[in-house]
Amino acid sequence: MLLRHTPKEITERGALTINPAKTCQPVGAMYAALGVHRCLPHSHGSQGCCAYHRSALTRHYDEPIMASTSSFTEGASVFGGMANLLESINNIFTLYDPDIIAVNTTCLSEVIGDDLNQIINRAVSENKIPAGKTVLYASTPSFKGSHVTGYANMLAALARHFAKNTGNRNGDITILPSFIEPSDMAEIKHILSGMGIAYIMYPDTSGVVNAPMDGAFRMYPKGGAPREKIIRSGDSRCALALGRAGTLEAARLLDTKCKVRTEVLELPIGISATDNFVETLIRTAGVTVPESLNVERGRLVDVLCDKAQYVYGKKVSIMGDPDILLGLARFCADAGMRILHIVSGTPAGAEWEKLIKEIAGPGVVVKTGAQADLFYLHQLIQNNKPDILFGNTYCKYIARDMDIPLIRTGFPIYDRVGHSYFPITGYRGGLHLLVRILDAVMDRMDRDSPEESFELVM
Ligand code: SF4
Numbered sequence: 001m002l003l004r005h006t007p008k009e010i011t012e013r014g015a016l017t018i019n020p021a022k023t024c025q026p027v028g029a030m031y032a033a034l035g036v037h038r039c040l041p042h043s044h045g046s047q048g049c050c051a052y053h054r055s056a057l058t059r060h061y062d063e064p065i066m067a068s069t070s071s072f073t074e075g076a077s078v079f080g081g082m083a084n085l086l087e088s089i090n091n092i093f094t095l096y097d098p099d100i101i102a103v104n105t106t107c108l109s110e111v112i113g114d115d116l117n118q119i120i121n122r123a124v125s126e127n128k129i130p131a132g133k134t135v136l137y138a139s140t141p142s143f144k145g146s147h148v149t150g151y152a153n154m155l156a157a158l159a160r161h162f163a164k165n166t167g168n169r170n171g172d173i174t175i176l177p178s179f180i181e182p183s184d185m186a187e188i189k190h191i192l193s194g195m196g197i198a199y200i201m202y203p204d205t206s207g208v209v210n211a212p213m214d215g216a217f218r219m220y221p222k223g224g225a226p227r228e229k230i231i232r233s234g235d236s237r238c239a240l241a242l243g244r245a246g247t248l249e250a251a252r253l254l255d256t257k258c259k260v261r262t263e264v265l266e267l268p269i270g271i272s273a274t275d276n277f278v279e280t281l282i283r284t285a286g287v288t289v290p291e292s293l294n295v296e297r298g299r300l301v302d303v304l305c306d307k308a309q310y311v312y313g314k315k316v317s318i319m320g321d322p323d324i325l326l327g328l329a330r331f332c333a334d335a336g337m338r339i340l341h342i343v344s345g346t347p348a349g350a351e352w353e354k355l356i357k358e359i360a361g362p363g364v365v366v367k368t369g370a371q372a373d374l375f376y377l378h379q380l381i382q383n384n385k386p387d388i389l390f391g392n393t394y395c396k397y398i399a400r401d402m403d404i405p406l407i408r409t410g411f412p413i414y415d416r417v418g419h420s421y422f423p424i425t426g427y428r429g430g431l432h433l434l435v436r437i438l439d440a441v442m443d444r445m446d447r448d449s450p451e452e453s454f455e456l457v458m
Helices: 025-034 047-061 074-079 082-095 107-112 116-125 147-162 182-194 227-235 244-258 271-285 291-306 322-334 350-360 374-383 393-402 426-448
Strands: 039-044 100-105 134-138 173-177 199-201 238-242 262-265 315-319 338-344 365-368 388-391 406-408
Touching (some): 025 100, 025 147, 039 047, 039 082, 134 147, 147 244, 182 199, 182 271, 182 291, 199 227, 238 244, 238 271, 244 262, 271 291, 315 322, 315 374, 322 350, 350 365, 374 393, 388 393, 406 426
Parallel strands (some): 238 262, 315 338, 338 365, 388 406
16 A cells, blocks of 8 residues: 555654645635636746646646746746746737736745845836736745645735725625635525625636636636726625635735725535525625525435434544635534544644634544644544545545545545536535535445345435
8 A cells, every 4th residue: 555654653743744735825826816807827936836836726627727937947046036027027918918917926936035026016117017907916935834825815915906995885795715616616606696696706716717618719718707896896895705714814905905894704615604604695785595595505404304314423534725624524513423633734723723623522633734744644544533534636545545435625636527516615515515425425335234234225
């Protein structure tokens, strides 16, 4: 087995990460930038960094991901990347004609100390940015944080650069989603539209990284939040940030810079979190719940009641990003499952840890940050084996070694399809997630049951 050398005995490690439970900041920054219409992500660093960021996103979404790079070589690494970025900006607008270039930094450009503000101001003064076009940047050093931090930083950069308070409040509710699938963003829009709410959502990667094949190549797919709407978010009546780790900084900016009243909610994963999201919409928008949403909720409750005996008491371990972990933990707790372990490579803070312990109960082991890696998760599982493991593709090695069904959630998922198209948010997403859990449990029962108890009807 690939992981046969992982020892069962756990020793504290201060300065070593083995098989990290995260990817690097620019991956998240690029993903956020892709959720803006006609925006080209640009990686300010070496070609190798950009190739990795693009390949991570391309493999996860099974779509070609467009992004450019400052293409550092030895000279830029020593003397700084200003010349490279200025030339890049010139070339990109000439060749690819985006409306926005969203620059993310990398480890190398951060260590050199490139001043992106100064470089972009220089590009403006040298007329390298055509009229009506924008270049903005987010600082995304990958020697700290994770892809979630990078996503949050780019989202904050969008709010900082575009959102404007003109003094004329509009009736829109701004939605800031955390790092979730395009299918989940589409599901949140489905709930908002169903309730008749005028909204602005950014980023919005639905229709971008899960766009249909129609025979035409589009450098910039039809989806993505329009720039005009992001500007208008500064005048919106309120903003709801869904998932603290991915959105807090942008929510704070809308609050302090534009005086937009903001609330930070959990991602609407599972019944109770979706109920909370819907109730908040009712309160803030003064709308009622449409019958169609009641039906969606009722279906999820129905299947959960019908099949509760298959999930109740099942032991689970969950690896992933803080906002999704919180949602999955609530979902599992709602279904009466027992949560053994929660591991995230993204630092999540004491408040998050306290909350997740309240949800999961006192016996849960929770660890976040650099040493919360897959090696550690494997050790935890060797000492206390769950019935189900939730996590990304990298967890398949643990799942195989320990013979545990793996339900693929989070980022990245390189070896299965469907996550871009079928949500886990909202009531419909909850039903989809529940069906996947039931499939995993029942497949295992079918595999393991002796002949005399091999059931046709379950
Ligand atoms: S961790 Fe740093 S050096 Fe490695 S790909 Fe990410 S930005 Fe580049």
